[in-house]
Amino acid sequence: MIVPVLENDGLEVLAFALDAELDIIGVMDVGLNEDERRRAERVRLERDRRRFVVGRGQLRRILASKLGISPSDVELDYGPLGKPYLSHRMPARDLHFSFSRSGDVAVVALSTGQEVGVDIEAVLPVPEADEIAALCFSASEGGSYATLGAEDRLEGFFRRWTELEAVSKALGCGLGQSMFWNERDWVVRRFIPRSGYIGSVVIPNWHSRDVTTH
Ligand SMILES: CC(C)(COP(=O)(O)OP(=O)(O)OC[C@H]1O[C@@H](n2cnc3c(N)ncnc32)[C@H](O)[C@@H]1OP(=O)(O)O)[C@@H](O)C(=O)NCCC(=O)NCCS
Known part of the structure; x- marks a missing residue:
């Protein structure tokens, strides 16, 4: 269904x-x-x-x-x-x-x-979440992630992670690639595909600047 x-x-x-x-x-x-x-x-x-x-x-x-x-x-x-x-x-x-x-x-x-x-992910414990955040999140994402309390941290990690992957997929690149993107260039919507999962979907923010894809 x-x-x-x-x-x-x-x-x-x-x-x-x-x-x-x-x-x-x-x-x-x-x-x-x-x-x-x-x-x-x-x-x-x-x-x-x-x-x-x-x-x-x-x-x-x-x-x-x-x-x-x-x-x-x-x-x-x-x-x-x-x-x-x-x-x-x-x-x-x-x-x-x-x-x-x-x-x-x-x-x-x-x-x-x-x-x-x-991008969607099952919200499951990630022991190395803080290290991944330090490596992959932008300064502002990393900053807001660091302010989260223990009870919001796992969901906060997956919100940012799915956003990052969604942008990478809109651009057609892979996470193994260095990727330069500006948060203002994308409109992000969150959704719950099923209980216990989290998802982000992104489209270009044409009010910001041109975004080249593929
Ligand atoms: C695209 C990618 C980020 C998705 O990874 P994921 O979170 O593990 O998997 P997801 O289920 O969310 O997405 C997989 C789907 O994304 C799509 N997809 C595959 N490659 C894609 C790409 N480069 N860009 C956008 N979408 C892609 C496909 O529909 C794929 O489904 P399929 O496996 O059934 O064909 C990951 O597969 C990747 O990094 N691919 C590129 C490889 C690469 O960059 N190699 C060189 C590194 S320098």
Whole structure:
């Protein structure tokens, strides 16, 4: 079942579970292309292979319903670091999307006319959270994180972490890459894909300055 978890001015986030019955997995598999099937075959753990098939299958179904075509006709291209986007051969080329999963939950963010990035994480203890924050967060993010009390710290960490990943995904780069970005260049929306999880979705803030993507 696909559930809307955020809807705001042309920006939409849909959530779904990745653990599904075998017959559903079979339906999802039918929509996948050869490359995606080969990728699924390379996933060692059966559970993760099924989750990949359901995630990609649902992504295709969501895009297909927006485009008015069938899931197997959705054509994706990839940026240099793996960011998927709709092929120029698809109708509605101004439809942008981003996909994220954590555990058995996945989300697809959709935006018309502007780039979008989404990230979700299960809120679980991270013993090295403070070290990661010191390394990865900007001065202002790190500063506000440091002021959080013990009871707000874990959620505060994941709020900033998902925001960072969402920007990285909107830009089409990876976290392994150095990334220079200004918080004012992005509009961030938070959402809860499921209890125990946290998510951030970002779109460019056109009131700030031009943001180059892909
Ligand atoms: C993109 C990335 C940040 C997401 O990581 P994650 O939080 O572990 O995973 P998520 O579930 O949130 O997102 C995965 C989805 O993001 C999308 N994605 C993959 N690469 C992406 C990229 N470069 N930009 C945006 N989205 C990307 C895909 O839809 C992927 O789903 P799939 O694995 O089912 O195809 C991470 O995979 C990454 O760093 N990739 C780039 C690799 C890279 O930079 N290599 C060189 C380093 S110098």
